[in-house]
Amino acid sequence: IRGVSKVIDVQYNLFVRGIDDYDDYTYINNKRFDAIILMSQSDRDNTFIYNVVEKGIPLIVLNRQVDDSSIINILSNDKEGAYKAGEYLIELGHRHIAIIEGIEGFKSTQQRKEGFLNSLIDHNVSIRQEYMIQGNYDMQSGYEGMKALLRLKQPPTAVFCSNDDMAIGAMNAAFESGLNVPNDISIIGFDDIELAKYTTPSLTTVKRPIEKISMTGAEAVLSLMKMNKDDKNMLQNKVLINTELMVRQSVKSRSSM
Structure with a gap:
């Protein structure tokens, strides 16, 4: 949360919630969310991920590698x-x-x-x-x-x-x-x-480096929001941040x- 907050500016509001709180994804739509940064732990999150993708909401997945190459991943190595x-x-x-x-x-x-x-x-x-x-x-x-x-x-x-x-x-x-x-x-x-x-x-x-991963994710999602469909294909789909x-x-x- 600290990493994302350092990057987004005052024109956006950061809304934090666990995806397990949703009984269904009706409320996940373009009217409520300009973009979503998901801190994912397991394949169980894939249902949520593909629901977001289907609705065309800009999405960045942190912390876990998603096999779909069309989804931008940022994670530690x-x-x-x-x-x-x-x-x-x-x-x-x-x-x-x-x-x-x-x-x-x-x-x-x-x-x-x-x-x-x-x-x-x-x-x-x-x-x-x-x-x-x-x-x-x-x-x-x-x-x-x-x-x-x-x-x-x-x-x-x-x-x-x-x-x-x-x-x-x-x-x-x-x-x-x-x-x-x-x-x-x-x-x-x-x-x-x-x-x-x-x-x-x-x-x-x-x-x-969780904070660095989160900052990189926020920067990526802001860029994604401003791009057209063709430009999005030029983004790097998997970013590995080195450990120490x-x-x-x-x-x-x-x-x-």
Whole structure:
């Protein structure tokens, strides 16, 4: 919301609402909306997306890749970010590395898992089925996922959590089990939420530039509103915004553990 608000000017009013609030889409029309910026999480949003497209309302989809090339997508390069997270752990000497995944079916879950696994493959690190734990993007699933990993005969020395909330839950599970983070086990997250800087230890994570994505989306939708049909075909349909690895204190070199 902050990113979009920085871009749109006083001639437009920003209306914020969850699309799940609508029982039907009768009220989604050109009389009510000049344009729509949708922060999407899963394929379940496609019904709403195609309803908007059918009505000819300018639309930008943020956060999730939509397979339809006619729809403009702006999203973070989650695959690249997760790859960098895995590679960083490997460079520090970790070879027993686990992942706590996000919500099943979410594009972000798939992209982050794929990027992470690619880093292991490219660096000849074994992928172990028991090191892949299904999470739910909340602290409780991170906590439970870490507990499950610590019960293994050979627990991992490092865990990549697919978001920061799960990483915080995982840290608490490690502490509860008498382990020190990062001296006994390293933990890395994804998103760089505000709380990540203030955990103890501070959380190493992948920064997903949501505000920049939102600003870029607002700029794109304003341009889209002013264009004719032929000009719209010249717009770039997929824009990937790069992530950044935020190195803090929750990860330690394996050689010094």
